Amino acid sequence: MRFATVITRTLAAAAIIGVATGAMAQSYPTKPITLIVPWPAGGSTDVAMRALAENASKHLGQPIVIDNKAGASGTLGPAAMAATAKPDGYTIAQMPITVMRLPLMQKVSFDAEKSFTYIVHLTGYTFGITTKADSPYKTWKDVVDFAKANPGKVTYATPGAGTSLHIGMEQIADAAGIKLTQVPFKGGAETGAAVLGGHTTLQADSTGWKPLVEAGQLRLLAIWTANRSKVWPDVPTLKELGYPFVFDSPFGIAGPKGMDPKIVEILHDAFKKALEDPGVIATLERYDMVPRYMSTADYNTAVKGVIAQETAALSKIGLLKKE
Secondary structure, rough: OHHHHHHHHHHHHHHHHHHHHHHHHHHHOOEEEEEOOOOOOOOHHHHHHHHHHHHHHHHHHEEEEEEEEEHHHHHHHHHHHHHHHHOOOOOOEOOOHHHHHHHHHOOOOOOOOOOEEEEEEOOOOOOOEEEEEOOOOOOOOOOHHHHHHHHOOOOOEEOOOOOHHHHHHHHHHHHHHHOOEEEOOOOOOOOHHHHOOOOOOOEEEEHHHHHHHHHHHHHHHEOOOOOOOOOOOOOOEEEOOOOOOOOOOOEEEEEOOOOHHHHHHHHHHHHHHHHOOOHHHHHHHHHHOOOEEEHHHHHHHHHHHHHHHHHHHHHHHOOOOOO
């Protein structure tokens, strides 16, 4: 009898917890949501995420507050969320590809597959290489020729070690047979200032450099998309320059591990609607991003694929961590 009583009480408690959890999901959200953007304010990712968050908040009925938490190549914010945030849907983060890459390069406090609840995949970047407009480098070939004669003297600014820009530049340099020197910063605003001020030879970044290129202050040498950009039709792609690469560093949104699937669904639906909004699409286009929607299930599958691809790339250029 005692055993039966214990079982009955346990089942009753589980039922109560289940009802409470279901009720919480049905009423969610009842307060503002924090969206961690792991890059400095003012960069292309920050602007895009603010546009998405503002629109998604209309569907959620609660404001989404942006928390810029830059550092560690875009992984500081997600790592902090994984370590401290409750899985209640009130703290989520933009998930750059570095979340999947950095654990392959060094010891980190999180596991890309196990520490997060992936919600929805959103978009990707147009990356490019710029130099000062008055520099002697008129084309990417000019950079390669100088670098071959002066190994290591060509410097390039990136938004952090381990970012797609860093890994991409190293793969390009390896394919070109040259040695470049990376100078890591926290985000696009800083990399633009670095190349504009002559502190680095080049800038490798997403299109936060667009206004400076349009103003004639920076020269765009190459873009990393599959096809030429309609905005810069005269600028060659990496493939046209002889490199078998396309880099666009796609990203989405995730929360801490263990989130209620019903809350995930609510957030997914809100951000999917935001991604379909003409105003949001226009904002993305200003930074040459295009919607790359994936459902929650597809996003989880894609994360596994990215980890496999990154493992192969890092191994090839000698940046895979030693076990």
